[in-house]
Amino acid sequence: MSELKLMKGNEAVAEAAIRAGADAYFGYPITPQSEVLEYLMSEQPEKRTGMIVLQAESEVAAINMVYGAAGTGKRVMTSSSSPGISLKQEGISYIAGAELPCLIVNVVRGGPGLGTIQPSQADYFQSTKGGGHGDYRLIVLAPASVQEMSDFVKLGFELAFKYRNPVLMLSDGVIGQMMEKVELFDQQPRLDYFDPAWTTTGKTDDRGRNIITSLDLDPYLMEKHNQMLQAKYRKIEELEVRVEEIMIEDAEYIFVAYGSSARISQKAVELARAKGIKAGLLRPKTLFPFPKRIISELADRVKGFLSVEMSAGQMVEDVRLAVNGKVWVEHFGRYGGVVHSPNEVLDALENLIEKK
Amino acid sequence: MDIKDIIKPENKVYSKTSLMTDNALSYCPGCGHGTAHRIVMEVIEEMGIAHDTIGVAPVGCSVLAYDFMDIDMTQAAHGRAPAVATGIKRLWPDKFVFTYQGDGDLAAIGTAETIHACNRGENIVIIFVNNGIYGMTGGQMAPTTLGGMKSSTSPFGRDIGTMGNPIKMTELVANLPGVYFASRQAVHKPSNVRKAKKAIRQAFENQKEKKGLSIVEIVSNCNSGWKMAPVQSNIWMEENMFPYYPLGDIKVDDVILGK
Numbered sequence: 001m002s003e004l005k006l007m008k009g010n011e012a013v014a015e016a017a018i019r020a021g022a023d024a025y026f027g028y029p030i031t032p033q034s035e036v037l038e039y040l041m042s043e044q045p046e047k048r049t050g051m052i053v054l055q056a057e058s059e060v061a062a063i064n065m066v067y068g069a070a071g072t073g074k075r076v077m078t079s080s081s082s083p084g085i086s087l088k089q090e091g092i093s094y095i096a097g098a099e100l101p102c103l104i105v106n107v108v109r110g111g112p113g114l115g116t117i118q119p120s121q122a123d124y125f126q127s128t129k130g131g132g133h134g135d136y137r138l139i140v141l142a143p144a145s146v147q148e149m150s151d152f153v154k155l156g157f158e159l160a161f162k163y164r165n166p167v168l169m170l171s172d173g174v175i176g177q178m179m180e181k182v183e184l185f186d187q188q189p190r191l192d193y194f195d196p197a198w199t200t201t202g203k204t205d206d207r208g209r210n211i212i213t214s215l216d217l218d219p220y221l222m223e224k225h226n227q228m229l230q231a232k233y234r235k236i237e238e239l240e241v242r243v244e245e246i247m248i249e250d251a252e253y254i255f256v257a258y259g260s261s262a263r264i265s266q267k268a269v270e271l272a273r274a275k276g277i278k279a280g281l282l283r284p285k286t287l288f289p290f291p292k293r294i295i296s297e298l299a300d301r302v303k304g305f306l307s308v309e310m311s312a313g314q315m316v317e318d319v320r321l322a323v324n325g326k327v328w329v330e331h332f333g334r335y336g337g338v339v340h341s342p343n344e345v346l347d348a349l350e351n352l353i354e355k356k
Numbered sequence: 357m358d359i360k361d362i363i364k365p366e367n368k369v370y371s372k373t374s375l376m377t378d379n380a381l382s383y384c385p386g387c388g389h390g391t392a393h394r395i396v397m398e399v400i401e402e403m404g405i406a407h408d409t410i411g412v413a414p415v416g417c418s419v420l421a422y423d424f425m426d427i428d429m430t431q432a433a434h435g436r437a438p439a440v441a442t443g444i445k446r447l448w449p450d451k452f453v454f455t456y457q458g459d460g461d462l463a464a465i466g467t468a469e470t471i472h473a474c475n476r477g478e479n480i481v482i483i484f485v486n487n488g489i490y491g492m493t494g495g496q497m498a499p500t501t502l503g504g505m506k507s508s509t510s511p512f513g514r515d516i517g518t519m520g521n522p523i524k525m526t527e528l529v530a531n532l533p534g535v536y537f538a539s540r541q542a543v544h545k546p547s548n549v550r551k552a553k554k555a556i557r558q559a560f561e562n563q564k565e566k567k568g569l570s571i572v573e574i575v576s577n578c579n580s581g582w583k584m585a586p587v588q589s590n591i592w593m594e595e596n597m598f599p600y601y602p603l604g605d606i607k608v609d610d611v612i613l614g615k
């Protein structure tokens with residue numbers, strides 16, 4: 001039976017990991033996401049499902065533990081916040097190159113550098129454009145509620161295994177720390193099938209050895225491998241776009257926002273409507289794949305887009321690419337750990353309408 | 357003896373382990389890596405555990421170890437092999453997991469992963485090939501490069517005052533309670549190969565008995581990086597490397613020898 005609970009976003013991630021039948025979690029503490037590891041340690045999932053939880057010596061070690069375990073076909077994950085995610089980038093690049101499934105959660109805080117422990121959305125570029133070295137993409141899910149912190153763990157593992165690709169859940173300090181009602185999904189079994197085509201579980205008589213690697217010294221073979229990766233990413237772009245549309249049918253102005261900025265922008269839509277401004281919200285739930293086509297089609301009938309992000313303006317570049325000059329596209333956002341208010345968002349829209 | 361007699365089965369004195377592939381080794385002629393690979397694979401074959409073993413290859417000259425070792429393998433990022441092995445072993449506690457790493461990989465960039473895997477007592481085997489230099493990238497100074505030893509990044513010899521001391525990693529980790537067995541061997545002579553193989557066998561037996569971490573260091577040559585002919589490099593190794601990195605067991609059955 002599904003179960004209703006009042007939980008923090010970070011706790012919901014941890015509980016959902018156990019329920020999704022995860023085999024292991026490897027992590028290292030960092031604010032504002034330490035509750036994931038703390039919850040898992042106190043919940044003792046080894047007794048509940050057999051799931052392994054290990055506090056690693058660093059984020060570097062944690063992501064490499066994920067790499068090793070993922071190569072054996074297990075359902076494994078890690079979580080961290082911005083500086084820790086930066087440390088994981090080498091490992092993530094290897095995982096993407098070797099085409100392994102796993103889930104990585106980033107509860108974003110303000111940067112650059114050690115920055116602040118307050119919420120931010122300034123890791124958009126890092127998350128959606130690769131992050132580490134080489135030409136690769138992660139599937140990026142953007143939860144906007146504690147409910148989605150739970151649901152996207154399950155979805156994340158499904159997509160990771162469907163495409164043998166790392167999935168990044170791009171959350172932020174607001175969603176991670178706030179408490180909301182969450183409907184937890186039922187316990188799922190842990191995996192007992194390990195695809196003999198690629199997993200390193202020890203070679204058997206009916207299959208040769210398997211090798212997990214991202215290396216090919218022959219540039220022509222490496223180019224082929226890259227082309228295969230790119231074809232996979234195009235397929236993901238074609239099939240996996242997910243959005244939520246709020247009051248968009250008759251909208252003249254569209255807020256594009258994800259995560260906690262989407263929650264704030266939803267309130268700004270209400271405030272705008274009360275003043276007679278026809279505003280709507282497009283909330284990407286997937287940042288890669290990005291809803292390019294949806295935005296491009298909207299651009300044929302609306303007057304302008306405001307990308308609302310807790311950053312100096314990162315996603316706005318993707319909105320602009322999708323709109324391709326048809327109408328205006330601007331950015332609004334407080335950043336460095338400051339969260340904008342719905343009124344600030346509305347003011348930004350009103351100023352733009354006046355100016356344009 | 358006629359060639360026909362020589363190749364008769366009853367006259368066979370040696371055959372390559374079936375766990376080494378027929379791929380041409382990518383190592384320089386005279387390099388110790390090939391022999392080290394072979395004895396690891398012989399141990400796995402003799403213990404009958406090939407179907408239950410997962411190896412982790414490093415970044416270094418042995419990055420392509422998986423081309424030669426005919427078992428399931430994962431190639432790890434530079435220095436991260438002990439963490440990768442941890443991830444595998446924690447989820448497959450009944451499989452055999454080992455890493456094969458050079459000194460740059462294990463004792464420089466991967467120091468944290470090495471120490472913490474050892475400290476947690478991960479039930480794995482670490483094969484540590486110490487050739488005192490970065491072979492793969494063309495002979496730069498390693499953490500294990502001897503004082504005064506020349507390399508492409510210490511062209512006037514390693515200056516201990518500014519470049520630090522050569523690190524004795526196996527002694528260092530032997531002090532950690534998670535390490536059950538630590539031994540230092542060589543593979544440049546048949547007698548050494550036999551001893552090294554015995555130590556590797558012991559390491560895998562320990563894993564079978566779930567005793568904790570076993571590390572076998574193999575002091576080896578890098579004739580290319582040292583810019584010496586193979587035979588000369590082995591003599592140089594005996595005269596210079598062995599005094600600083602003395603061969604023999606360091607910790608056996610959880611007890612540090614000579615303490």
Ligand SMILES: Cc1ncc(C[n+]2csc(CCOP(=O)(O)OP(=O)(O)O)c2C)c(N)n1
Pocket residue numbers: 415416417418434457458459460461462485487489490491492493498578
């Ligand atoms: C992150 C990273 N830094 C540097 C390198 C370049 N690199 C490749 S192998 C190597 C040194 C390997 O030396 P060692 O571990 O001693 O092995 P050997 O080649 O001597 O067997 C270095 C620095 C790399 N591949 N990745």
Ligand code: SF4
Pocket residue numbers: 382383384386387388389417487491492577578579580581
């Ligand atoms: S460079 Fe050195 S370590 Fe590498 S294969 Fe050649 S001799 Fe061996």
